[in-house]
Amino acid sequence: MPHTLVLNTLSYAKKLKAVGFTEEQAEVQTEILADLVDEQLTTKRDLKELEIALKRDIKELEVLLRRDMKQLETSLKHDMKQLESSFKHDMKELEMRLTIRLGIMIAATITIVAALVKLL
Numbered sequence: 429m430p431h432t433l434v435l436n437t438l439s440y441a442k443k444l445k446a447v448g449f450t451e452e453q454a455e456v457q458t459e460i461l462a463d464l465v466d467e468q469l470t471t472k473r474d475l476k477e478l479e480i481a482l483k484r485d486i487k488e489l490e491v492l493l494r495r496d497m498k499q500l501e502t503s504l505k506h507d508m509k510q511l512e513s514s515f516k517h518d519m520k521e522l523e524m525r526l527t528i529r530l531g532i533m534i535a536a537t538i539t540i541v542a543a544l545v546k547l548l
Contacts (some may be wrong), residue, residue: 435465 437458444454 435462437462 440461441454441458444457445451449457
């Protein structure tokens with residue numbers, strides 16, 4: 429990312445010499461500072477580019493999340509319909525078994541009552 433910050437290295441080196449640095453010390457110090465500014469300093473432009481990239485990434489994640497949620501909702505509805513169908517089937521089967529048992533109990537009761545009436 430290109431930086432918009434400009435370091436006036438000539439002015440900086442002159443100021444170092446003015447306070448007692450040698451020519452060589454001032455040049456090395458200026459070179460090191462220029463490298464640091466160029467390589468490690470974050471500019472407003474860098475931050476703006478990062479902000480734009482983050483907003484784009486968040487938007488993409490939001491779209492993916494909405495899609496995944498829609499798929500999950502569809503899957504849950506499908507599973508609920510299957511469970512409902514299975515439950516209805518199981519209830520019909522149970523109802524049939526209970527009806528048969530009730531019929532058997534009624535037949536047994538009638539037989540017992542008929543046997544008791546014969547005995548009396």
